[in-house]
Amino acid sequence: MAAVDCLLDGSGLKASSINSETALATGGLDAFYTVLDRAPEVEDPRLSTLLGYWRGKRGQRSLPAFRDIDPIDIPGLLSYLWIHDYDPETDRFRCRLMGESVRSAYDMKVTGLDVEEIVTKAAYPVVAARYRAVVTMPAVAHGVGRIYGHTIGRVGLGERLYLPLADDEGRARMIIGATIYRVAVDRPADAGPRGETPLDTLTPVDLV
Numbered sequence: 001m002a003a004v005d006c007l008l009d010g011s012g013l014k015a016s017s018i019n020s021e022t023a024l025a026t027g028g029l030d031a032f033y034t035v036l037d038r039a040p041e042v043e044d045p046r047l048s049t050l051l052g053y054w055r056g057k058r059g060q061r062s063l064p065a066f067r068d069i070d071p072i073d074i075p076g077l078l079s080y081l082w083i084h085d086y087d088p089e090t091d092r093f094r095c096r097l098m099g100e101s102v103r104s105a106y107d108m109k110v111t112g113l114d115v116e117e118i119v120t121k122a123a124y125p126v127v128a129a130r131y132r133a134v135v136t137m138p139a140v141a142h143g144v145g146r147i148y149g150h151t152i153g154r155v156g157l158g159e160r161l162y163l164p165l166a167d168d169e170g171r172a173r174m175i176i177g178a179t180i181y182r183v184a185v186d187r188p189a190d191a192g193p194r195g196e197t198p199l200d201t202l203t204p205v206d207l208v
Contacts, residue, residue: 035202068069085174092115093175094110094114101181135164137174139164161177
């Protein structure tokens with residue numbers, strides 16, 4: 001299966017959920033994900049460490065469980081880690097943990113808040129769709145380049161990795177991720193002519 005650009009339906013973005021404000025914030029209605037048939041090409045060695053840790057903890061299972069994860073095992077990542085809980089009944093995501101380097105990008109305390117409360121109204125449908133895809137496929141998501149500009153209004157350069165975690169019954173109910181980020185002084189050189197956010201990739205977990 002070759003990599004394909006697809007608009008996720010059901011588990012991801014739906015065109016009907018993206019209004020003109022969201023389109024403006026994200027560079028247009030072409031907010032696609034690239035679904036890969038291979039593991040993501042992670043650039044930052046800290047994120048590579050997280051991916052390796054996640055793989056090691058899952059063993060022969062599809063996903064590692066939240067109870068298997070101890071952030072103390074990966075001390076070099078503590079400042080960049082974040083964990084969100086997913087409630088399938090309400091289809092909502094809540095911030096359980098956020099390392100200081102990531103939290104400092106926000107102007108509020110975010111632990112315990114719904115994700116909708118910590119990103120802009122325009123960005124929320126896209127952010128929620130990305131998270132939903134991670135827990136419903138389930139999949140590993142990866143992004144590199146221009147980040148945060150459409151969620152908190154402060155453009156930065158960086159790389160992110162999103163990894164699903166299971167509850168004790170093996171159901172994907174959390175996301176552990178890490179964000180490596182720095183504020184961009186100028187418009188990122190790797191952005192498109194309109195300054196679009198580069199497309200994130202999704203890899204089904206059985207291919208990672």
